[in-house]
Amino acid sequence: MIRITKSIISIFLLLSCFTTVVRAADFKPLPQWMKTAVFYQIYPQSFKDTNGDGIGDIQGIIEKLDYVKWLGCNVIWLNPCFESAFQDAGYDVIDFYKVAHRYGTNDDLKRLFDEAHKRKMKVCLDLVAGHTSIESSWFKASQKNEKNAYSDRYIWTNDSTIKPEKFVSGKFERNGTYMKNFFDCQPALNYGYGQPDPKCPWEEPVTAEGPQSTRKELMNIMDYWMEMGCDGFRVDMAGSLVKKDPDLKETTNLWAEIRTHFQDKFPEGILLAEWGKPQQAIKVGFMMDFIIHLRNSGYDTMFFNKTGTYRRDTCYFDIKGNGSPDFFIKNLTTQLSAAGDDGYICIPTANHDFQRPCCGERNTVPQLKTVMTFLMTLPGIPLVYYGDEIGMRFIDGLPNKEGSQLTKGNRAGSRTPMQWDSSDNAGFSSGSSSSLYLPLDSSASRPTVEQEKKNPSSLLLFTKELIALRGKYAALGNRGEIKFLQSKKNQYPLIYERRLGKEAFIIVINPSGKDVSVSLDYDRVVQKVFPVLNSSKHKIIDYKNKQLKISAEPLSYGIYQIY
Numbered sequence: 174m175i176r177i178t179k180s181i182i183s184i185f186l187l188l189s190c191f192t193t194v195v196r197a198a199d200f201k202p203l204p205q206w207m208k209t210a211v212f213y214q215i216y217p218q219s220f221k222d223t224n225g226d227g228i229g230d231i232q233g234i235i236e237k238l239d240y241v242k243w244l245g246c247n248v249i250w251l252n253p254c255f256e257s258a259f260q261d262a263g264y265d266v267i268d269f270y271k272v273a274h275r276y277g278t279n280d281d282l283k284r285l286f287d288e289a290h291k292r293k294m295k296v297c298l299d300l301v302a303g304h305t306s307i308e309s310s311w312f313k314a315s316q317k318n319e320k321n322a323y324s325d326r327y328i329w330t331n332d333s334t335i336k337p338e339k340f341v342s343g344k345f346e347r348n349g350t351y352m353k354n355f356f357d358c359q360p361a362l363n364y365g366y367g368q369p370d371p372k373c374p375w376e377e378p379v380t381a382e383g384p385q386s387t388r389k390e391l392m393n394i395m396d397y398w399m400e401m402g403c404d405g406f407r408v409d410m411a412g413s414l415v416k417k418d419p420d421l422k423e424t425t426n427l428w429a430e431i432r433t434h435f436q437d438k439f440p441e442g443i444l445l446a447e448w449g450k451p452q453q454a455i456k457v458g459f460m461m462d463f464i465i466h467l468r469n470s471g472y473d474t475m476f477f478n479k480t481g482t483y484r485r486d487t488c489y490f491d492i493k494g495n496g497s498p499d500f501f502i503k504n505l506t507t508q509l510s511a512a513g514d515d516g517y518i519c520i521p522t523a524n525h526d527f528q529r530p531c532c533g534e535r536n537t538v539p540q541l542k543t544v545m546t547f548l549m550t551l552p553g554i555p556l557v558y559y560g561d562e563i564g565m566r567f568i569d570g571l572p573n574k575e576g577s578q579l580t581k582g583n584r585a586g587s588r589t590p591m592q593w594d595s596s597d598n599a600g601f602s603s604g605s606s607s608s609l610y611l612p613l614d615s616s617a618s619r620p621t622v623e624q625e626k627k628n629p630s631s632l633l634l635f636t637k638e639l640i641a642l643r644g645k646y647a648a649l650g651n652r653g654e655i656k657f658l659q660s661k662k663n664q665y666p667l668i669y670e671r672r673l674g675k676e677a678f679i680i681v682i683n684p685s686g687k688d689v690s691v692s693l694d695y696d697r698v699v700q701k702v703f704p705v706l707n708s709s710k711h712k713i714i715d716y717k718n719k720q721l722k723i724s725a726e727p728l729s730y731g732i733y734q735i736y
């Protein structure tokens with residue numbers, strides 16, 4: 174009897190598993206173009222201003238498409254460009270269907286899609302799916318006492334004296350407080366709760382009318398831009414739409430429904446998560462996720478030093494050579510194996526939320542070349558954050574701009590105007606310097622695109638060369654495998670193999686200011702070690718008697734093809 178009961182329970186568990194959890198195998202395949210995608214992230218307010226108001230615009234992006242393509246990038250991700258109250262630099266959207274006046278019009282954005290496509294490039298928008306601005310017409314309607322279509326679009330308590338954590342009170346017609354996501358001006362949209370507490374009536378199940386209508390609206394927004402020519406979305410805070418969902422069951426169901434709808438209509442479109450944990454994001458249906466400063470990924474242990482939005486005493490890419498890559502490598506290896514062929518990871522050079530590679534004491538071209546060699550030889554889809562290709566500096570000590578200031582650090586330092594040339598305002602804008610969105614790097618030696626295009630040893634031409642190598646050799650590309658060959662004794666240099674089929678490379682990077690030598694056992698038969706890219710006149714590695722002998726000068730790097 175017990176055995177029969179047990180079997181029934183197992184069958185039930187098995188069935189419930191199949192009926193509620195959608196697997197990656199159920200989705201349509203990833204678009205083929207992701208295999209050779211190289212991203213360039215544009216912060217629209219800081220890229221190129223064409224009407225002299227001091228704020229970058231869509232026309233400016235159109236004018237610089239040829240530059241982005243010249244660099245070797247073929248996909249643009251634009252930070253939010255929708256009508257906004259700009260209390261969080263556009264991440265507080267008023268109208269998801271309308272381009273913000275300061276950037277142009279919907280027609281301009283359509284022209285950007287068309288111009289990009291003419292150049293065989295793609296454009297992804299930023300979908301701020303989790304919340305709106307308090308100035309949104311939805312939120313205004315939602316505050317009314319009388320029941321209307323937006324009453325349950327947000328999460329409202331039924332009593333203004335009830336204020337759980339993250340709930341905000343105010344002078345509203347209806348009797349209640351609302352839930353926020355980040356700043357108070359960002360009320361959370363209601364996608365429902367994975368495990369609603371019956372004692373809290375505002376915790377609706379995902380199947381309730383309000384959450385279902387929010388879900389449909391999100392798909393409408395996506396359809397609207399995709400039909401206009403958009404190629405996909407990066408979804409802000411993608412893992413946090415459904416509240417209280419510890420096992421991600423309802424989050425998985427939500428994204429599975431969206432992905433299925435999206436791919437049925439737009440099989441070439443892509444969905445990227447801001448999640449920070451590809452093993453989860455890809456499982457729920459995203460095609461790519463970032464390994465960044467979130468969720469204890471180890472990204473900080475590689476790059477964050479004493480200056481920047483987030484600060485640490487030591488990191489691996491530091492001239493002192495006191496860091497360790499172990500934690501990052503461990504996480505990267507786990508994430509890659511969990512993602513498998515179902516999606517891509519992306520490890521960007523930086524983004525609008527944290528510091529650039531050129532930051533504090535890491536500020537010379539040779540130092541930045543070690544960072545760029547690493548980021549541009551990793552598997553997954555590479556991403557260049559605007560300006561990192563020329564070594565733009567994280568500017569410390571800027572004022573709070575549109576919510577850039579967090580409790581601890583300021584994000585403005587990574588959001589300053591792009592430095593194009595030696596003309597006024599570095600070619601960013603013809604407006605007065607006081608009108609600029611954020612001040613330019615005031616350093617007399619600030620790098621520019623114009624100057625670096627002419628300099629054969631510049632970071633810009635170096636980055637362009639690294640990107641070109643990914644296109645030339647599949648082993649160095651998005652789907653090539655990676656194996657770290659780190660010496661157990663020495664944390665420096667960083668040594669890894671990239672391989673696909675018979676094609677193989679060994680990459681050595683020494684970000685420290687010390688000479689380092691190591692010998693490693695290497696099982697594969699090596700007949701020839703050919704330097705494809707090398708910082709020094711001498712080869713850093715040699716192969717003898719099944720051993721790799723590596724001797725790396727300070728701030729050196731090399732990419733070697735092995736036969």
Ligand SMILES: [Ca+2]
Pocket residue numbers: 222223224225226227228229230275
């Ligand atoms: Ca402008």
